[in-house]
Amino acid sequence: MSVPNRRLHLNLFILSTGHHEASWRHPNAQPQSATDFDYYRKLAQTAERGKMDSIFIAAKYRLANTIKHRVIPQLEALTLLSALAAATERIGLTGTASTTYNEPYQLARQFASLDHISGGRAGWNIVTSTGDATAQNFSQESHLEHKDRYDKGREFVEVVKRLWHSWSEDALVMDKQSGIYADVNRITGAEFQGKYLSVKGALNLPRSPQTYPVLVQAGSSEDGKQFAAELAEVIFTAQNTMEQAAAFYADVKQRARQLGRSSSQLKIMPGFVPIVGDTEGEAKQKERELNELAVSEYGVKCLSDILQTNLFDCPLDGPLPYDALPSLDEIRGQKARFELMVDLARRESLSIRELIVRTAGGRGHFTYAGTPSQIADVMERWLLSEAADGFNLMPPLLPEGLDDFVDKVVPELQSRGIYRTEYEGRTLREHLGLTKGAETPGRSAQPICETVL
């Protein structure tokens, strides 16, 4: 059997009862499972049975103001992923953590520890966070501006990478005879002094199996794309059509090459909401069933937040109030999501109600309902057209949307030779075909400064 060059990478984005906003109301949903470890254990084990590269747990640093109508609370990413490390063998464990609201020393410790615990399966989705409500949970009045957030984010990533490199591979001597445990000349402090952060010492954990977690990034604004091209190894992105995805793919890979990076060291994985039916009709029926459970008050609230415009007084069956919308410059927070929503509504002439229903399943991510073979066709086409290196899977209803995918779509992908039938490596970087400890351009993997011991 000939093996094509390109193979899909799959990441399972776990979100409580599923990515459809109304999933918790579905007859098969168990909304109380959002804080139940056994529920997450089973999901992770199913994804591992499906030979996926990684699971992914997102994180917010505030309670959503839409909690009245939607289950959002879920377990905290780093603690949950650590527990799941003990319940799985091979699958990657990727979690979100913010560069705006964490201390780099502590975050470096936690990800290094997760990488040790899991034998090299950690991944870090780097976010800069959004919103004053979050800032006010962290002893601050207001959130940093978009550009400042990314500048602080750059400093943060630089510091934690220095910390993760602070023990050279041969720093552990462990010579019982002489009583020398570590060679202190092979351990170096971060010695970082920046505008936002300063960290002097070395990490208090020896180098982890991957040296550092796979760096994931999900910003799709101009600042976000540049940040990702500089340092991300995996990019999550929301793209509505294959054409848009291909343009994004070409843009970001080109930026990476211009920065001296190999474009193969950057995997682009758009979000994908698959709805699997044994017939196309059954899949469409499943999609309708979920959409009918959506609470319109919730949808209007979310869309108002994204567009930073109060839509409660607008007729639901009319168009967006395009003239009243803020300009992109005025948007604080998720600029790319704003653009995607306005663009989608304009292109397809959607009413507010239609836009809400259209995005209820995956918050603007690409959604497709069909048979296993149709879904595999779509994924294969995106892969071969260089619109994606793989997908960030967002089943609308969990666990059944995942079970359907693993039982029905995965064998279809495997039989086409575009997806692994067994794990070949042990670490997440190996699953993704990434070089161990790939470096930011211009920075060496060698100890950076003199010992502080």
Add this chain to the structure above:
Amino acid sequence: MSVPNRRLHLNLFILSTGHHEASWRHPNAQPQSATDFDYYRKLAQTAERGKMDSIFIAAKYRLANTIKHRVIPQLEALTLLSALAAATERIGLTGTASTTYNEPYQLARQFASLDHISGGRAGWNIVTSTGDATAQNFSQESHLEHKDRYDKGREFVEVVKRLWHSWSEDALVMDKQSGIYADVNRITGAEFQGKYLSVKGALNLPRSPQTYPVLVQAGSSEDGKQFAAELAEVIFTAQNTMEQAAAFYADVKQRARQLGRSSSQLKIMPGFVPIVGDTEGEAKQKERELNELAVSEYGVKCLSDILQTNLFDCPLDGPLPYDALPSLDEIRGQKARFELMVDLARRESLSIRELIVRTAGGRGHFTYAGTPSQIADVMERWLLSEAADGFNLMPPLLPEGLDDFVDKVVPELQSRGIYRTEYEGRTLREHLGLTKGAETPGRSAQPICETVL
């Protein structure tokens, strides 16, 4: 069989290859295990077989400057405890986290998550941290003064308790029919505005099984004892003799009563380094064997740090340079440990070398080498004399010191009726006989302020 009123509580303090500073050099030690999850898994499972109340993982926020001669690095507490939650069923999971170098919102999330994951087995050892070297890993020039640290610590505990109470028990409605997931009137923001910290919003996790982790504290200075009497549910302490321990016990319980607390809601657990032999001679031999492995350069360095006095120029076989020591007021950091060391050297007229050897096994904690029956005698005497409610066990060599204790001492304690033969409860508070969600005096467990939703 008559059951006495008082029963021992046991906590296993896990520290890499053991609490003896030279344990890693022992022929049976595996120093590479310090970052090996399976090693910790087996230790936790052995402690659970021994029906212990909890395991305990400490945390530092800097690399020890003694790394040349001692294995200190171990996995990070919250990630490791979360992984161990998935590998155990009943034992408590207690970890250190600092009130000086964490953000309360994120720490509250992580402990609430651990409590959910483990079904109510989380414990938090509250520390305020020490030293400028730590501060310099957290974008600060120097460490807060002793009193300021405790003041910030009080604010921190107040904030996280508000966050842990932000969801009332009946806030989760989950009514699929009406589409109401949560009753937003039963979720309250922290609305805390202090000198050091301000946190406005509600936690984004529903109330955990224990509402909040068991609060543990280990300060033994005046500030530390007062802090503990105010809010701790468990106190770890270093005491050299039963008489000193009894005086400490009476002092802290009295302080708690004066603050309106029930003294039964505060469990005092001195550190205890047991060395188990089938004969007394074998136990003493084990102790000598470990002490002979100690590196004197390491011991002098540690003692110099504790006394904040350079001892490298002093004759090892002479006394401490008492006149050159700083006064207690001048000590920044661990005041109680300073007092304990000076007091021990004076009382027993120890040379510097003797003091180093005497404290090599447990850094000043009570150490006893004997047969299982002799060790049980000591523990029973401390318990019945109200010198302790239990012990924080610090085996000098792991895993074998733990195996010995569980296989030989635990049955002895059980046959005397002073230790459980089976877990009766599910949560750590149940193991410890603590009321669920005991409150700081003067603070109500009810939602504290108006909803911010």
